[in-house]
Structures are given as structure tokens and as C-alpha cells.
Amino acid sequence: MKKELTTIQRDILDFLIDQIKGKGIPPTLAEVADHFGYRNRATVQQHFSAIEKKGFIKKNPKLSRGIELTLEDKFFVPKPILGEVAAGNPLTIYPDAIDTIELPTIARMPKDSFLLRVKGDSLKDAYIFSGDIVIVNPNLEPKNGQIVAAVLDDAAVVKRFYKKKNEIELISENPDYKPIIIEKKYSSFKLVGIVVGVYRSMEKKKAG
Amino acid sequence: MKKELTTIQRDILDFLIDQIKGKGIPPTLAEVADHFGYRNRATVQQHFSAIEKKGFIKKNPKLSRGIELTLEDKFFVPKPILGEVAAGNPLTIYPDAIDTIELPTIARMPKDSFLLRVKGDSLKDAYIFSGDIVIVNPNLEPKNGQIVAAVLDDAAVVKRFYKKKNEIELISENPDYKPIIIEKKYSSFKLVGIVVGVYRSMEKKKAG
DNA sequence: CAAAATACCATACATTTGTATGGCAAATTA
DNA sequence: TAATTTGCCATACAAATGTATGGTATTTTG
Structure with missing residues (x-):
């Protein structure tokens, strides 16, 4: 399994960390989409899936803002x-x-x-x-x-x-x-x- | 304006602080209701309004988990x-x-x-x-x-x-x-x- | 005592949010 | 070259969420 993040995926992960560590609360799909100029939440959704598959985040299904950073060592x-x-x-x-x-x-x-x-x-x-x-x-x-x-x-x-x-x-x-x-x-x-x-x-x- | 919180309001505020400082992310109305055994989100909603009116929290309207703690000195x-x-x-x-x-x-x-x-x-x-x-x-x-x-x-x-x-x-x-x-x-x-x-x-x- | 605040309930509704599915162009890989 | 991954779009939908409104019983206040 490849664990390398693409540039965009890393940008998104960086934004996630930025929000979580800085603002204290994880963003919603819509907020991320908005920040990167995406016209669609699905795009972010797919990036999240990719990032999760590579083991950097964990999604709490169905929960709003339910994104957690995985083991810090990975970061x-x-x-x-x-x-x-x-x-x-x-x-x-x-x-x-x-x-x-x-x-x-x-x-x-x-x-x-x-x-x-x-x-x-x-x-x-x-x-x-x-x-x-x-x-x-x-x-x-x-x-x-x-x-x-x-x-x-x-x-x-x-x-x-x-x-x-x-x-x-x-x-x-x-x-x-x-x-x-x-x-x-x-x-x-x-x-x-x-x-x-x-x-x-x-x-x-x-x-x- | 009275700034005294009632017992229940303080309990709820404590729970809010507990979640925000501890878990890192503010709870939703439903989560608070669940925690206190309320069968209804509206109850929490009204408590929030009361607590906000007394200046201890600030609600970001329409935003999920959009509760912020007001100036820390007040706490x-x-x-x-x-x-x-x-x-x-x-x-x-x-x-x-x-x-x-x-x-x-x-x-x-x-x-x-x-x-x-x-x-x-x-x-x-x-x-x-x-x-x-x-x-x-x-x-x-x-x-x-x-x-x-x-x-x-x-x-x-x-x-x-x-x-x-x-x-x-x-x-x-x-x-x-x-x-x-x-x-x-x-x-x-x-x-x-x-x-x-x-x-x-x-x-x-x-x-x- | 009357009025107001408190504490809860129920129902209803528009958004927000997460999710699923399909499609398409470009880049990467085999 | 063919197959896969990547990066984005659109649409659709159920569940979650915040909000509004009205009701009732109890407590507190004037």
C-alpha cells in the first residue's frame, strides 16, 4: 500500500491539521470545499477517502466534523x-x-x-x-x-x-x-x- | 442583566467546556441532549440561548457545533x-x-x-x-x-x-x-x- | 397573588452534512 | 498502448443539525 500523499492531498491534510490544531475544530466537507474553491463537496469527500486509505486521518462515519488525525507518529x-x-x-x-x-x-x-x-x-x-x-x-x-x-x-x-x-x-x-x-x-x-x-x-x- | 447561571445551565456549560477543552470539539445539540437524558434537542437549544444571553458562550448560527466559549476571563x-x-x-x-x-x-x-x-x-x-x-x-x-x-x-x-x-x-x-x-x-x-x-x-x- | 423566569416536552421545517453513484479529462503507471 | 490513478464535476438522498413555535408544570421574583 502506497503511503505517499499527492500534493493536493497533502495540501488538504495540511488544511485539516491547520484547522484542528489552530481553530480547534475539524472543518466540514463544505468548509474544505469552500476553502479550496471546489464547487462540490464530493470532491473533498473523495480526497478524504484517499487520505484515509493512506492512513493519515480517520473518519467517524455519519458524524459532522468527525475527522480525526491518526497516530501522530505518522505525521x-x-x-x-x-x-x-x-x-x-x-x-x-x-x-x-x-x-x-x-x-x-x-x-x-x-x-x-x-x-x-x-x-x-x-x-x-x-x-x-x-x-x-x-x-x-x-x-x-x-x-x-x-x-x-x-x-x-x-x-x-x-x-x-x-x-x-x-x-x-x-x-x-x-x-x-x-x-x-x-x-x-x-x-x-x-x-x-x-x-x-x-x-x-x-x-x-x-x-x- | 443577570449574569448568574442556574445550576443546570452551569452543568451544561461545564459539559461544553469539558468537551471543547477535553475532546477538542464542541458537541451538537443532540449530543448534549443525549448526555443529560433530554428527549429533545429543543431543550438544549433553549439552555444554550439562556447561557448565550448571559454571555458565557457564543453561537455561530447555522453552523454545526458552532459554539464558542466567550472571553475566558468570564469563566x-x-x-x-x-x-x-x-x-x-x-x-x-x-x-x-x-x-x-x-x-x-x-x-x-x-x-x-x-x-x-x-x-x-x-x-x-x-x-x-x-x-x-x-x-x-x-x-x-x-x-x-x-x-x-x-x-x-x-x-x-x-x-x-x-x-x-x-x-x-x-x-x-x-x-x-x-x-x-x-x-x-x-x-x-x-x-x-x-x-x-x-x-x-x-x-x-x-x-x- | 400575579408575572416572569425556568425547565422540560412535542412537532415541524429548512439547511447542513455525510454519503453514494456516475461521468469525464488529464496524469501516471504497467 | 492499455489500465489505473488522480482530480474534478453533477445529481440525489437519508440522516443529522440548528431553528422556530407552542404547550405545560414548577419555581422564582416583584
């Missing part, structure tokens, strides 16, 4: 890793995916977010270690003290963010590393996004 | 406190309620659980302080390391639970207090239940 979806970022010193960020990781979808990843793998230990006191995958949301305003991903001269870093009067400070949680200070005018600095989550695979990790 | 429901327990030395336990507290129902309290007020500071290293209210579930099996409530010679204690070969140890998180050791045969010891939650009112507390 590992391959996602592209867009690059590596340095928690210590800046590293390269790649335009395209350099790798994929099996990310548990419970580690809720907003649609507009992406993944970066952390190298270095400058954030170890914030419980982010080398080899960890950070989930970055580019559509959030950073608040002081939050951990952000940023690009400096075509390299990327993950640091804790502090905005001051005329400069921005990116500091490490590890005293071995000095803060990076960016003056307002400094242009080659670009904030990539807020780190909204960290995932660590407990399997063997080939971290650097 | 302070008086619950009886059944006694006081010592985190340090045993205190008296009362057969009936000695007091009531406005417990936020978000602090999910299973139907079979009850409340005890903690006195003493022997659990301060587990972040439970004098004056805190602990929610005790009597229907769970204790695992080593969990915090339990127990009765010793008509007095009650809240301690961390460890089961050994021939004895049970109730230890404090505070080194100032010595562990209580109960031999298997010791009969006047009775486990009351597992502490499933702690609530602390940030208003002034008249702790001991």
Missing part, C-alpha cells in the same frame, strides 16, 4: 530545508532547498514559514542546539527578546533580537559570542523572520 | 474547596466544603476531581506555594514522581509520590522537611488522588 511530512544558518558566525544561505527533513506536522508550521538548520552553539542557553531545525515565519513583526533569523552579507544567522534607538542588536545566548550590532543605515542586513518553533530529531544527528 | 465558576492539605505537616481535612473559590474553568477540572487548598511551603521547589489550590483527580493511578494528595490519620498531605519495594515514600520538594515513609501494612494511610493542576489567584491571598 512526518518531508519539508525542504532552505539553508543553514549560524547561531555562532554567519553561514551561507542557499536559494533552493539543500535538504529535506521529516518534520512532524504537530510541530505546527504555518503555511508561509520555512525551515533552516542551525549550526553552532551560540544559542545553547536558549535550548537551541546545533543540528536543530528552526521554523521561521517571515510575516511577523519582531519584538525585543524574540529569536529571529536574519541575513548579513549573504549569510544567515539566528540570534536574539533587540531593537535600540539607532541600532539593532543581535545577541547570542552564549557568552562566548559577541553581539552583532547593526546600525540603522546598514543596508545589507535583512531580517528574514521570527523563529516560531524549534524541532529536534532524536535520531542520530549529523550536526556540525 | 470563573465557584467551586467548593473540600479541605486544606499540608505540604509541610499534615493538616485537618474536612468532610464538607470549607470555602469556595472562583476557579477559572479554563483550568480544566475533570468532573470527578475536587479542590484542596495547600498550606505550608514544603513543595515550593515544585512551584506549589502556600495558598495555592490544587486540583485532585481521585481516579488516576499514581506514578513515581507525581504529586499526590493523601490522608494520614485523618489529616491530609500533598507530597511527591514514590513507591518502593515494601514502602511508599512521600517526599517534600523542600529539604527542610523529611520524607514520610509508609510501610505497606500501615492501614490508616489512604491515597486521595493525583494532583492534576494548580491554580493560584493573583489577588491578595490570605495564606498561612
Whole structure:
């Protein structure tokens, strides 16, 4: 039995997870159809059947909104890793995916977010270690003290963010590393996004 | 406008919260009716209207399971406190309620659980302080390391639970207090239940 | 006491919802 | 190439669901 979801099926599953984890309650067929622009519930119904057959959801027959997510272990979806970022010193960020990781979808990843793998230990006191995958949301305003991903001269870093009067400070949680200070005018600095989550695979990790 | 819920209305609201917080999805009218033994959905429907009018829930018209809990701050429901327990030395336990507290129902309290007020500071290293209210579930099996409530010679204690070969140890998180050791045969010891939650009112507390 | 609120019942009805069935074009697989 | 899967449409239908309306007995309130 093939357990690979098609693109559309994964989109629908993502929407399901999004609703269940986010809004708290599973959508109806009609709501899903509406969201994806289907003119018909039957289409969604058939997608559900396909997804259920592949073991990702379970339908409680006859019950409205009776969709359950199956065993969470199954919810590992391959996602592209867009690059590596340095928690210590800046590293390269790649335009395209350099790798994929099996990310548990419970580690809720907003649609507009992406993944970066952390190298270095400058954030170890914030419980982010080398080899960890950070989930970055580019559509959030950073608040002081939050951990952000940023690009400096075509390299990327993950640091804790502090905005001051005329400069921005990116500091490490590890005293071995000095803060990076960016003056307002400094242009080659670009904030990539807020780190909204960290995932660590407990399997063997080939971290650097 | 009166904001007091009647007994039945509160029961229904409790059931709603129970389902939403516990099962994750709001029940339908039929399910509520079934649970309370009503032969009719209309009865529940009318209760919902009453509860909504008093501002505790919000109905999304026409939507199945379209019940939302209104602002969480509103969810302070008086619950009886059944006694006081010592985190340090045993205190008296009362057969009936000695007091009531406005417990936020978000602090999910299973139907079979009850409340005890903690006195003493022997659990301060587990972040439970004098004056805190602990929610005790009597229907769970204790695992080593969990915090339990127990009765010793008509007095009650809240301690961390460890089961050994021939004895049970109730230890404090505070080194100032010595562990209580109960031999298997010791009969006047009775486990009351597992502490499933702690609530602390940030208003002034008249702790001991 | 009279009026209002409460707590339940019954019946009726329009939608919503899940499900079943058949059809069709495009992509994938054998 | 033939067969299968995928992705979508349409129609139909029974059951579930929310809603409306009216009724009755009890309790609470003014």
C-alpha cells in the first residue's frame, strides 16, 4: 500500500491539521470545499477517502466534523530545508532547498514559514542546539527578546533580537559570542523572520 | 442583566467546556441532549440561548457545533474547596466544603476531581506555594514522581509520590522537611488522588 | 397573588452534512 | 498502448443539525 500523499492531498491534510490544531475544530466537507474553491463537496469527500486509505486521518462515519488525525507518529511530512544558518558566525544561505527533513506536522508550521538548520552553539542557553531545525515565519513583526533569523552579507544567522534607538542588536545566548550590532543605515542586513518553533530529531544527528 | 447561571445551565456549560477543552470539539445539540437524558434537542437549544444571553458562550448560527466559549476571563465558576492539605505537616481535612473559590474553568477540572487548598511551603521547589489550590483527580493511578494528595490519620498531605519495594515514600520538594515513609501494612494511610493542576489567584491571598 | 423566569416536552421545517453513484479529462503507471 | 490513478464535476438522498413555535408544570421574583 502506497503511503505517499499527492500534493493536493497533502495540501488538504495540511488544511485539516491547520484547522484542528489552530481553530480547534475539524472543518466540514463544505468548509474544505469552500476553502479550496471546489464547487462540490464530493470532491473533498473523495480526497478524504484517499487520505484515509493512506492512513493519515480517520473518519467517524455519519458524524459532522468527525475527522480525526491518526497516530501522530505518522505525521512526518518531508519539508525542504532552505539553508543553514549560524547561531555562532554567519553561514551561507542557499536559494533552493539543500535538504529535506521529516518534520512532524504537530510541530505546527504555518503555511508561509520555512525551515533552516542551525549550526553552532551560540544559542545553547536558549535550548537551541546545533543540528536543530528552526521554523521561521517571515510575516511577523519582531519584538525585543524574540529569536529571529536574519541575513548579513549573504549569510544567515539566528540570534536574539533587540531593537535600540539607532541600532539593532543581535545577541547570542552564549557568552562566548559577541553581539552583532547593526546600525540603522546598514543596508545589507535583512531580517528574514521570527523563529516560531524549534524541532529536534532524536535520531542520530549529523550536526556540525 | 443577570449574569448568574442556574445550576443546570452551569452543568451544561461545564459539559461544553469539558468537551471543547477535553475532546477538542464542541458537541451538537443532540449530543448534549443525549448526555443529560433530554428527549429533545429543543431543550438544549433553549439552555444554550439562556447561557448565550448571559454571555458565557457564543453561537455561530447555522453552523454545526458552532459554539464558542466567550472571553475566558468570564469563566470563573465557584467551586467548593473540600479541605486544606499540608505540604509541610499534615493538616485537618474536612468532610464538607470549607470555602469556595472562583476557579477559572479554563483550568480544566475533570468532573470527578475536587479542590484542596495547600498550606505550608514544603513543595515550593515544585512551584506549589502556600495558598495555592490544587486540583485532585481521585481516579488516576499514581506514578513515581507525581504529586499526590493523601490522608494520614485523618489529616491530609500533598507530597511527591514514590513507591518502593515494601514502602511508599512521600517526599517534600523542600529539604527542610523529611520524607514520610509508609510501610505497606500501615492501614490508616489512604491515597486521595493525583494532583492534576494548580491554580493560584493573583489577588491578595490570605495564606498561612 | 400575579408575572416572569425556568425547565422540560412535542412537532415541524429548512439547511447542513455525510454519503453514494456516475461521468469525464488529464496524469501516471504497467 | 492499455489500465489505473488522480482530480474534478453533477445529481440525489437519508440522516443529522440548528431553528422556530407552542404547550405545560414548577419555581422564582416583584
